[in-house]
Amino acid sequence: MTARPDPLIHPITRLSICGLLAAGADWVEFAALRDAAGISDSVLSKQSRVLEDAGYVEVRKGAVGRRPRTWFRLTAEGRLAVQGHLAWLAQLEEAFSASTQDPRQARPLPGDRDQPRRVLPPLLGST
Amino acid sequence: MRDVARDPAALELLRVQRSRLADRMRPPWWYLTGVAIMYALVFAFPFASRFLGASIWPFFVAALVVSVPLQWGWTRVTGIKIGFRNLSYPGPGRPARYAVVVVSLAAIVTEHFLIDRGLIVAAIAVAALAVVAEVAAQQALLRGIRQELRGGGGAA
Numbered sequence: 001m002t003a004r005p006d007p008l009i010h011p012i013t014r015l016s017i018c019g020l021l022a023a024g025a026d027w028v029e030f031a032a033l034r035d036a037a038g039i040s041d042s043v044l045s046k047q048s049r050v051l052e053d054a055g056y057v058e059v060r061k062g063a064v065g066r067r068p069r070t071w072f073r074l075t076a077e078g079r080l081a082v083q084g085h086l087a088w089l090a091q092l093e094e095a096f097s098a099s100t101q102d103p104r105q106a107r108p109l110p111g112d113r114d115q116p117r118r119v120l121p122p123l124l125g126s127t
Numbered sequence: 128m129r130d131v132a133r134d135p136a137a138l139e140l141l142r143v144q145r146s147r148l149a150d151r152m153r154p155p156w157w158y159l160t161g162v163a164i165m166y167a168l169v170f171a172f173p174f175a176s177r178f179l180g181a182s183i184w185p186f187f188v189a190a191l192v193v194s195v196p197l198q199w200g201w202t203r204v205t206g207i208k209i210g211f212r213n214l215s216y217p218g219p220g221r222p223a224r225y226a227v228v229v230v231s232l233a234a235i236v237t238e239h240f241l242i243d244r245g246l247i248v249a250a251i252a253v254a255a256l257a258v259v260a261e262v263a264a265q266q267a268l269l270r271g272i273r274q275e276l277r278g279g280g281g282a283a
Contacts, residue, residue, distance in 0.1 A: 012137060019141040020148055023276045025207045028148070032206025063205065066269035071208070086138070086279070093138050
């Protein structure tokens, strides 16, 4: 598996959905996914459709009595993409924590309210 | 939408979300009670075969009748489907998986042995202990699955 960013999984909502589906369950139900990700119904519907259209997520719809039930799972292609993206993020996190241990890089600049942004660009360029 | 590449806490957030997902796999009382009933049926088989001359099939069917709705209800409540993969899954709960098999076989063999020698009370005690051991193993198995879900099942 190669660690590389995937622009489709890059937004945090889609990363949450894919990361949760890649956690080890075969299928995850809509409400369980929504609650675990901490997002609204509409956001999950919209983002899952994007992932489904890209072939990353498989959706199965059913019903229990009158209540509709929607189940999600990652496709093989989606699993590969998520694993690659998570590995890339893990590398990024590792590099970030290593760089913040370096006092020259970790020292906040006067008036700098967004220190990680000042540290991360060179790291992004190096991956 | 927030850009995760500039947010080193994205993985930390994912860990929290996976932890939330794993917490859904905590067994409610009715699930453990159902598991206990299912194993009680299994371990009642040596008694029934000895005293009623019953074959294994009614017990097998009865255990299925309990376990299928139990599993259905469990999946419905948790919203998570994890099918049987192999005896090694989940990694952290592997000893519990083996324990389920070993305890089942050992208890049935021991019960037969004790019943043949007329030690009925001892056989009942063995069956009761086996049920308790199986419920404990099931809890350990679910703990292993929760741990696996928290860890991402190998995906970072």
